[in-house]
Amino acid sequence: MMSNQKLDILIVDDEPLARGRIKSLCNRMTNINRVDMASGGREALDMVAQNCPEILLLDIDMPDLSGMEVAKQCRQMTNVPEIIFTTAHDRYAVEAFRFDATDYLLKPVKEDLLREALERVQKKRQTTGSTLQTKSDQRLWVQDGNTAVQIGCGDIGWIEADRDYMRLCLPERSYLVHESMQSLLQRLPADIFVRVHRSAAVNRNFVRDVRRKGRRRFVVMQDGTELTIGPSFVKAAMSVLAQ
Structure with a gap:
């Protein structure tokens, strides 16, 4: 031990x-x-x-x-x-x-x-120091075919809504979980995940840049993926991502 x-x-x-x-x-x-x-x-x-x-x-x-x-x-x-x-x-x-x-x-x-x-x-x-889920080394069970595997929450780059599911996007692959965005974020480390849209949240450690084009604000992830920042999330998201 x-x-x-x-x-x-x-x-x-x-x-x-x-x-x-x-x-x-x-x-x-x-x-x-x-x-x-x-x-x-x-x-x-x-x-x-x-x-x-x-x-x-x-x-x-x-x-x-x-x-x-x-x-x-x-x-x-x-x-x-x-x-x-x-x-x-x-x-x-x-x-x-x-x-x-x-x-x-x-x-x-x-x-x-x-x-x-x-x-x-x-x-x-x-x-x-407790069982509170606030650290990036926390792990999460996800379904992988007919089995379940554990993934590190800190390895999740971003989350996107996919019909009735949430897609957890990791560098090598993605997983679907049947859960609402709000419920899922309550189980993830609040110190690294930032909601940028009603259908998207990002791991701040995977954000390469925050840009503005016309009236649109968006984040650019490390692999080049662009995720729009919703108007109602701009203030809160920018205050965190600008740190």
């Missing part, structure tokens, strides 16, 4: 053997302060409210309350834990990214993948 910060972990799984195996993996890690276990979703929510663990290693298929519902309710808490889903099925991966999960590990969980996931949580908390 990367720092002296110790993490409290809650393993949530209705299968005793699975809980025990994951706990044994956690016991091999350094800088873990405490490992608790819950045998179901409702018990997990009670323990999260009481103990405020930093990380949930969360199964999805559970008889009383699914892992997805647990994650949903955790997001409404004051101290929101990081979620690492642990499941025997890959069919939930697309849904999992909607909860900003740190990772999605298939059972049997491999030690090296678990270690990497825990290190990402630790690095994120060391950098931000």
